[in-house]
Amino acid sequence: MVAIIGNISLIFAILLSFYQFLNIRNINKIRVLNPDRNISLQFFFILTAFFSLMFAYVVSDFSILNVYQNSHTAKPLLYKITGVWGNHEGSMLLWVLVLVFFGFLISRYDKRLDLPYKTLTLSFQSLITFIFLLFILLSSNPFVVISPTPVNGQDLNPLLQDPGLAFHPPNLYIGYVGLSIVFSFTIARFYKGSFDASWAKLIKPWVLLSWSFLTLGISLGSWWAYYELGWGGFWFWDPVENASLMPWLCATALLHSTLVLEKRNTLKKWTILLAFLSFSFSLIGTFLVRSGIITSVHAFASDPTRGVFILMICAFFIFSSFILLAKKSGSIKEEKLISPISKEGTIIFNNLLMVAMLLTIFIGTIYPIFLEMFTGDQISVGPPYFNLTSTLIMGPAILIMSFAPMINWKKDDLVGLLSRLKTILFLSLLVTFIFFYINFQGPIIALVGIFLAAWLFFGTLFNFFEKTKYLKKLKNLNKTFLGMIVAHLGVAIFIAGVTGSTLWKVEKIKTLKVGEKVLLNNYSLNFDKIKKIRGKNYIGHEAEFNLYKKNKFIKTLKPQKRFYPVQEFPTTEAAIYSRGLSDIYIAMSEPIDNSWIFRFHYSPLTPWIWIGSIMAFIGGILSFSHRIFKRI
C-alpha cells in the first residue's frame, strides 16, 4: 500500500515537473501561466512520497526492500525516522524534497520577482527536479517491494544511529540543493540578458540561505565525526568531506562577489561563473558521494549504473551552463575597472583565494581517481597536503578579511587605512603574547594561528564600533551589517578553535585497570568502575571516570563501547567534558586481560570550532532574513 502511494506520488511529481519545464516555450506569450499551482503540487506529491517512506520505516514495513535493508524492529524510533535518509534511495528522495521545497519557497514567498522571470526560474528548477526524479525512478527507487515479506530487517549501520545523523544530512542538503535555485535564477536571467545590481539583490538572499545551511550541515557532520568515530579529530580530509567543502568555498566566493555586483555593477561574468560552479560542485559532490567511487561511511551504494547516471547529470548541467555562458558572454557588459585598494579589490582577492583553495582541494580529491583510471596505480593523497595548502591560502585570506569590511568602495587611501590598523595589530600581538606566556606547548605555527584569529576578531570588532559610533547608534543598525559582523567573528573563533585543536592537542593512550588513574594536563582521571550495559538494540560496556582538577571533583565521565548484534558492529561512544575553553575526551577501546585500553585527549579551544560555526550560521541567517523581507 505504502509502495503504491509512494510510486504514484513520484510519477505525478515527475509529470508535473516535466509539464512545468515545457512552459518555457510559452514565455514569449502575452499571458504567462502562473507556475504557483504546479510548483505547490510538485511539493505536495514529493512530500507525500517522503512521508509514506517515513511511515513505512516507523511501522517497520519490511515488504519494502529499502526498509528491510536499513531498519529493524528493535531500532529506537528516532533512528527509524532518521534512517529514512540514512541510505542511498532515501537520501536521494530527501534531495528532491529539498529541491521542490526551494521552488515552493520562491513561488510562495519571494514577492520580488516579476511573473515571466519567476516562471522561467521555476521552470528550470522543475527541469532539475525532473532529471533527479528520473534518476530515482529508474535506478534508485525507494519503493521497491520484495516478496515474501522478511520477518525482520538488516538494521541501519550503527555509526549512523546517532542524533548527529538526524540533523546533519537535512541541513547539508538545504545548503547543497539551495544552490540549485541560484543556478535556476542565473540560467533564467539569460532570457532577460541584464545581469545588473537588481539581479544580484534577487539571488543574494538565496545564496546566503544556502551558504548558512551548508555551514551548519558541514559543522554538524564534523561534530558527529568528533564524538562518534572515536578518533578525537574533527576533520579528516576524507574525499566526502572535501565534496562538501568545495561547494561551500564556491558559495563563499559567490556571496562576496554578488556584493560587488550589487554595489558596483561589475564582476558580472565572474558572478555568473561562480553561480554555475557552486551548483556544479554540489552535483560533483553528489556524484563523488553517491557513486561509490570513493570508500567512506557515506558511500552507501556501489552500483555502477548509478554512478554513470549521476555523472551524466553532472556533465549535462555543467556543460550546458558553461556553453551558455561562453556564447552569451559577449553581450554582458562589465562597467568599471577596479582599484586594488578598495572594498571590491579585497573581495576580488578573497574570490581568488577561495577559488585557489577550491582548485587545490579538487585536485587532491580527484587526482587519485584519474590516476587509477589511466595508470592503474592506486594512491591516496594524505592530510599533510591539504593541511599545508589550506593554511597557505587561508592565512592571507584571514589577514585581508580583518580590514576588508572597513575599506571604502571605489577607492580608499592606504595611509589612512594603515593608521587605523595600528590598534588592531597591537591588540592581536598582545593576545598572542599572552597565549605564549600562559600556555605554550605547541609549535610556533600555533601562535600564527592565534594571531590571525585575534587579528580578525579585533578587526571585525573595531569595524563594528566605528559603524555604531561606539555603540551610540545601535538603533538603526543594518541587519545585513550585523550578520556580517557575527559571521566574521565566528570565523575568528573558528580559526582559534582549529589552531588549538590541531596543534595543542595532548593525546595519551593508556591501558588501565579499575582503580588506576591517568594525569592529563591539570586534570586527573580516576578509572572507577566498569559495567555491562544493554540498550534497545545493542549491548556493551560502560566505564566510569571521575574527573578531578587539583583534587576537586568535577564530573563523572562515561565512555561506552557498544556492540550491535544485528550488524555485528562495534561502535565507540566517546565521553566529552567540555568547559568552553577546552575538551576532555575519553574513548574506550578493547579489553586486555583485566584492563582496558583508553584514548585520552586534552584538546584546548576545540569547542570554539562549533561555536564559531554556529555564529557563522546565525550571521548568514540574520543577513538573509533582512534581505528577504526587504522589497525592492
Add this chain to the structure above:
Amino acid sequence: MTPKKKRFYIIFSAFSFFCFIVGTFLIILQDNILFFYTPSEILQKNLKQNEKVRLGGLVEENSVVRNNIKINFTITDLKKNIEVSYEGILPDLFREGQGVIVNGYLKNNIFEASEVLAKHDENYMPPEIKKKLELK
C-alpha cells in the same frame, strides 16, 4: 597607463599569481602521495628508504599478537604475507579475517604502521582491496 594596459597588467598578475599557487601546490602534492600495494606487490617493488606507503589486504586468522598497546599481525593477500607492527588503538572494525589498510613504512620486511584503517561497514569491502583480491 591606459585602461587597456592597466587591465592587461591586472589580468596578467592575477594569472601568474594563480599559476604560482597551483605550481607550488602540485609540488606539495607530489610529496604527499601514498601508493597502495598488496603484500605481493610490496615485496616486488624496491621501495626507497623511508617511503611511506599504504598496504592493504586481509588480517590473517590467528596472527594478532598483543603486548599491551603494541600489536603485531599479518596482512595477507592469500599469496604473500607481510608482518605488521603497530602501536596504538585499533579501529572498531579491525578483526581477523577482515579487510584492513595500514599506512607506514617497510623496514627489514616488517611493516611499521603509523595508522590502521578498517572498513566502516560490515557488508562493504574497500574497492581497492576487493579489486586487487579479485584479480588474484
